[in-house]
Amino acid sequence: MGKLGCNIDGNLDDTKFSQPMPWIGIYVAAASLVCLVAMAADAILGIRNRKFWFPCKFSSGNATSLTLLAVAIKLSVDLNTSMPRPQDQLAKLSSTVFICTVMGNSMPSLGTMENKEMFMNIMALGILVITVIVNICIQLTTGVIYVFWKEHAFIMFIMLLLLLIISFSSLTVPTTKQFLEHKYNKKYELALKEGSNETGKPVVDKLKEDVMKYWVMSHSSSPQFVMARSVTCTASGAFCLMSAATLAEAMLRSFFMPRSFKFCNGESEYKWSTTLVLVIQTLAVGVGTIAPACRWFFAINYGGQKRENQSSRKELKVEHYWVQSLVEMKECPLTLGIRNRHYRKLAHDAKKQFLNLCIRVQSGIVIMSKLICLISIFSVYPILLCHNYCTELKKKFKFMNGVSNTASASESEPCSKLDLSRFVLRLEGEDELVGMMMKCSHNPTDHWIREGDKKRPKYLIELLETSTRGFKGVGEFDNNQVPSLDSEEPPNCWALPVVTLASIAVALPNISPRFIRGLICSVNEGLMYVRLIENNLQNKGDLTNIRKAADVVWLGVELYHKWLDVDLHKLSLQGKSLKETLQKLADNAKNRLVEFHKEQNTQCLERSPSKWPIKVLAANSMYRIAQTMLLNSESRYDQMSEKLSEAIAVMISDILGACLTNIHRVVSMKCLSSAIEEREESVRYAVCILGKTEKILKLLEKKALPSLDPCQMICIDEWRTLYMQKKPLPFPSEGKIASSRSGDLCLTIK
Known part of the structure; x- marks a missing residue:
């Protein structure tokens, strides 16, 4: 009978039920480690390629990443396992913050997805987030989570905002892709026309100029870059920073101010594995916040320079492409096959009201994101001024020391002086993108050509x-003199x-x-x-x-x-x-x-x-x-x-x-x-x-x-x-x- 789960008296023997719990903790830690490695790989690639908007290659929001995330946050959704110690309660909080980090880190990956795939992934993410929020609320009620309830409430609020931002930002992806694809084809024809007019130029020099134009066009129209430079992605970076700061605040308080908390005595069924989960997920939050924080910082850095130069003022305006897909959906008729005219009218009116609500929510999210950017600019304005001042001093110092090398540099890199501003593809309200890309002193095409030359055959x-x-x-x-063995x-x-x-x-x-x-x-x-x-x-x-x-x-x-x-x-x-x-x-x-x-x-x-x-x-x-x-x-x-x-x-x-x-x-x-x-x-x-x-x-x-x-x-x-x-x-x-x-x-x- 013992093998069937009952003791000699016939009662349920639950003494062995908790024995696998440390192994489950190791499983959670392993899934978190995989996510950590993926986010670290993206961060390293972004720094190595000098893409400080950090495209998502490994930590994208696809089915695999969502499955790993669901495993990694197991502690957050565990309703009935006691978590008495400080590290147990912090592991609960770190799992919740980990969700926000992954969401903010992988947001640019929306640009790489097809419409159906994106819809399914966002639906899966929404189900996961709602499940986590409901389970945390239950744990706050039952007392499984008995400390850090303010931190949990704040993180759940951020989680909901991130879900809304990601969901409504995805609505713009098909529209921006279609618009930028059309502009790319036009600019490509312009590049071909300019190339055909340049006669007598060596093939290699002509190709170098062409690929520089193509790179500017392809980079500025890259769906990941378009999503990463959007105001909603900038706002998500700010929210990720706040969630990471919340976890850091809770950990510092628990370690340096233990008397301000009343932790329970006892040991969790996860035992020592919760400490392992806490360490790995804290590292993952730290590494995963690099990309969102950099996107946020570079966006407000350029926004601060723009306001300082007073070239234009950032308006709280919702550009048309944010709501274009919703407007088109509102104007399209329903295809439900309802025969009754009265019911068709009711369904159509209900659809219009729902989409009007979505348009207002979308507009609110965009305005909120722009407000967050403005607030961020004003909050770090002294740091930005100091940074810009140091940058100008560095440029002047380099100019004074490098005047003698100007002529040789201009001969070695003739293509770097091309005016490529007309090949920068931008959306409505992104006029400053041209100046930002033209100010970039780093020329990736020259670097890649040099790297390729090192590997020449x-x-x-x-x-x-x-x-x-x-x-x-x-x-x-x-030759034709060899007799053929076949007619053909x-x-x-x-x-x-x-x-x-x-x-x-x-x-x-x-x-x-x-x-x-x-x-x-x-x-x-x-x-x-x-x-x-x-x-x-x-x-x-x-x-x-x-x-x-x-x-x-x-x-x-x-x-x-x-x-x-x-x-x-x-x-x-x-x-x-x-x-x-x-x-x-x-x-x-x-x-x-x-x-x-x-x-x-x-x-x-x-x-x-x-x-x-x-x-x-x-x-x-x-x-x-x-x-x-x-x-x-x-x-x-x-x-x-x-x-x-x-x-x-x-x-x-x-x-x-x-x-x-x-x-x-x-x-x-x-x-x-x-x-x-x-x-x-x-x-x-x-x-x-x-x-x-x-x-x-x-x-x-x-x-x-x-x-x-x-x-x-x-x-x-x-x-x-x-x-x-x-x-x-x-x-x-x-x-x-x-x-x-x-x-x-x-x-x-x-």
Whole structure:
């Protein structure tokens, strides 16, 4: 009977019910620790990227965060567990304050959510907050919470205000997104028009100017930044500060003025775990208040400067975008399917009255938030004056010490003097945002370009220096003289011939391992950008299998020196002649193709060549390229492995160079193609790509390019068609190979 929860007498044995409580406390502390780490990560990223409005990447108000929050506040909603000691009562209060901290910290994340997701998350948050408030009220009534009742009442009031602010602020998110998306498209067209008028400027300099414009546009229209700079988010930061100060006040009073409280004797069923929860949640409140406090401080700092300069006065005006969605909802008819006209009228009138109430509440929240900002400005005005005075002194000191370096700085950063004020996207009442962004001395694009330049592909650049004018190797690796094994050939992609040529180079006898290592490193770096171009500019579904074939082949070559099941390293050590090595590779590929075609004919299947299995596509590429080398070298490849390997490196360099002529289009596309929620990160990624490929773009600009339009330059088959229209280019002669040898074809490994 003991196993069933009863003792020998048949009465309920509740002595073991409290034994798991310390473990539950550890569970609560673990959930709080996860929230702490998430908020700390966002704070570190914000400081590192100098985004002092602190975007929410890890501590967003999504379903995962709300679930962790529900676990972390378990002590606040526990109705019947006794909490007699000071740390027990403080743990109750810290859990309540923790909710306010998470709400204020994650408010900018509303901008990243879709409408349905945002509605569901706010509903879940509302249910959680109401549940906590009801449970705390019950505990205040029953005496589970018997101290800090004023602090609990104040925190519950702040919690309700934060819930109202978040709920009604979310109503503006769809409106502001739509408005800023429209303005972004217009400014993007303006940037393109200005770029087209600038003729004769180097591609790299033009791209730098363009990405600076795109970054200003994407940053100022980022939904998270729009939410973070709003007056409601500023007010939520003030409320978070007040809640954290309330917890600090209660802790200081309990530790330094213990006689002012009458705590009960005894021990909680949570035992020592409440102390652990209190410590972790106090740290979480401290770390989580950094972001809201910084948003609040920077908002009032700029507001104080504006009032000091008397450029304009902050009016208690409710801009139209705050209530636009509610007004539109009020004007739309109901679709309830009510047939009776009288009831339809009642429903419509009730809807109008409810939305009128919502509009008044929304207006009240905005006015209250602006009042809080004004009060904050006046309350910290002496500190702001001192801060501004010190800043001006620092600027004057730097100016006096740095006059001699002005000319060099202007030459090194020509793009930083661009007038980008017209590209700042702002909402109604945000005219001061232009001045704020233009005053910012930190130029993120220059920083990201420098960071990208530190990670530039040095082996790829070394390989591209050997490419020929016009990238003739694009038309040389496969000619029309190779007999086809099928009536129709699959299309080409950029990556597959590159990895096939590299496979052949690895298999050649008597080749320096140093050269092979350098070639593999170069191709590995080049394929990163080839995939980037193919994934962004070539959306043809018929190339999917061919790209997969290239990835599969390269995985084997790079890691194991194997082409499918052929051990290339072993083949190179067998001591066979150059012609025998090429013939073996061609025969192995041909056998795969013949076997596939027999199977296809037996089963009466007709597949498009682009839909062939990936190993068959890889075999087809190997067969044609190996046969091309054999046909063009029938009498000249005795003891010329080194020259052939260098010629292969030139062809790989030409193919990669021709492909990378499209990299500037990827940079431009990344600045527009993504959704507004992800555009700022996309532009940043584009700037990093520009930094990594800046030297490559300058190198390729010196090469003679064929007369192809931009759409044709994306496709390797268009390049090949152009070369095939002319007289077929022979395989590189000894003179050409010798000249390329003088171009430092030996790829070194540091």
